[in-house]
Amino acid sequence: YGAEVWFIQSPCVSSLSYRVQFIFEGGVTATIKIAMKDFQTDSDVVISNMTVLPESDQRKGFGKKAVQNILAWAKEMEFHEVRATQVQNHVECFWEKNGFFKAPKPNPCNDFIIYL
Numbered sequence: 001y002g003a004e005v006w007f008i009q010s011p012c013v014s015s016l017s018y019r020v021q022f023i024f025e026g027g028v029t030a031t032i033k034i035a036m037k038d039f040q041t042d043s044d045v046v047i048s049n050m051t052v053l054p055e056s057d058q059r060k061g062f063g064k065k066a067v068q069n070i071l072a073w074a075k076e077m078e079f080h081e082v083r084a085t086q087v088q089n090h091v092e093c094f095w096e097k098n099g100f101f102k103a104p105k106p107n108p109c110n111d112f113i114i115y116l
Contacts, residue, residue: 044079
């Protein structure tokens with residue numbers, strides 16, 4: 001899927017965490033932190049944060065491409081649920097446009113979910 005992947009080592013982690021970085025044309029990078037087989041949410045993949053740099057290239061579709069690549073990979077791996085956690089209010093529409101829906105209440109972390 002064209003990504004560089006790094007394992008994130010942490011002594012107090014409830015799942016395996018990785019930093020996934022996509023490098024697009026013009027040197028634009030989209031970096032996504034994921035956790036796999038998260039025991040707190042029972043999700044197959046949890047996206048905990050995402051950045052697109054440089055900031056001047058945000059809102060140009062690079063984040064969408066990165067998320068689509070993560071979803072394609074997750075589907076190929078036969079995972080069933082991908083969750084975006086701690087979604088800030090001003091980016092909820094991004095997740096909805098990418099097929100995610102707001103997790104049912106209680107939802108203290110403002111999570112969004114997509115089933116594959």
